[in-house]
Amino acid sequence: MSSPSSALALQRVALEQFSLVGFGGASLGSIAQAAGLSKSSVLYHYASKEALLAAAIEPAIDALAQVVESYPYGGDRAEHDRFVERFIDFLLEHRLAVHLFVNQGQVLGTIPAVQRANDLMHRFSETVAERMPSIEDRIRFGVAIGGAAYILVAAANWSDEGEPTPAEAADARAALIDTVASLLRHPEPAH
Amino acid sequence: MSSPSSALALQRVALEQFSLVGFGGASLGSIAQAAGLSKSSVLYHYASKEALLAAAIEPAIDALAQVVESYPYGGDRAEHDRFVERFIDFLLEHRLAVHLFVNQGQVLGTIPAVQRANDLMHRFSETVAERMPSIEDRIRFGVAIGGAAYILVAAANWSDEGEPTPAEAADARAALIDTVASLLRHPEPAH
DNA sequence: AGTCTAACTGTCCGATCGGTCAGGACAACA
DNA sequence: TGTTGTCCTGACCGATCGGACAGTTAGACT
DSSP states (O other): SSSSSHHHHHHHHHHHHHHHHHHTTOOOOHHHHHHHHOOOHHHHHHHHHHHHHHHHHHHHHHHHHHHHTOTTTTHHHHHHHHHHHHHHHHHHHHHHHHHHHHHHHTTTTSHHHHHHHHHHHHHHHHHHHHHOOOOHHHHHHHHHHHHHHTTTTTTTGGGGSSSSOOOHHHHHHHHHHHHHHHHHSSSOOOO | SSHHHHHHHHHHHHHHHHHOOOOTTTOOOHHHHHHOOOOOHHHSSSSSSOOOOHHHHHHHHHHHHHHTTOOTTOOOOOHHHHHHHHHHHHHHTTTTHHHHHHHHHHTTTHHHHHHHHHHHHHHHHHHHHHOOSSSSHHHHHHHHHHHHHHHTTTTTGOOOOSOOOHHHHHHHHHHHHHHHHHHHHHOOOOO
């Protein structure tokens, strides 16, 4: 706690590496090098590789818990849309962590922090599924979650432009909110 | 080529491991063990770990090239919907490979086969973007691709039921086609 | 019988892995 | 001037990594 800046920078670097090449693919050496430290120094701050992962994703898990808790069970559509907005902002702020436990959640299930994230997503899915129990709506839910999580980290891959102008970022946020909201919205009873 | 069954089984096992724990996280030893072979035997069939990866995803890349090629540039909506159907079937058949080069495409860009997959996705994005150049529609495109690729491999994580009944699978396919089609459909000019 | 080849394996190698440990640098406090 | 505690490091450990290589088995062909 005494020099939080270096510790936070280390968590950020570790998160980037873990989400980029996977937990097993990222080495403590490469993380340390990217952070400008020695491997020993990393292990001084965090007892193990798993502890580093847990510390790196913990803020995101706390935020996720808060978002899931705020689901408007009996709310109207405006309230539901506000919930989606909170959810998207959570995704935007914790892109890397979300990408990590979305894509490696099952294989890292032994790590308590990841397990907690899995439980949260499970509960989230169940909560939403209570309102939309059909396969179609489960698909829409999954596409919304996975698609949003994906586009925030990997989309830059095969798009032309490099930098995301602040104005463009705002547009992207609005578009993402719109898209996810339409996916999570209760569809008309049937056609 | 003389005993294709074992070679194909090896590719399938390798693909599962690569998409599950990442290319760097999967070891030749674990792949060999899962396939019931020795590590040496794996390296007899494929010159290197990268060669194994390339061979494992090559069929998926070929199929992707075919799908991208079949994009209906001047087609009507029915033709466009048929294209989406082909695309979803491609995703369903090559789930693991898609998940692999969607989530690890950038970091594995040095491998020629992955590079080809990246180029194809890039061209795919450009092709679709020609019709839908706005940020909103790019987002919708990304959510559709990423969401579909995601739900096919990771959704089982936080859903209750275990097995996907054949009838449920058909329903899921239909729902996925419907969802992606609506995302990729040209939206009304503006509201 | 001998020959050839495909499929497979165990052994070995250098490099790298996660992790331990003893100690150095340095500011704060006595 | 010690002394203490934080931050950081290089050296080292056993295990595992990707890969090279020599050799074995078994079936097909002559």
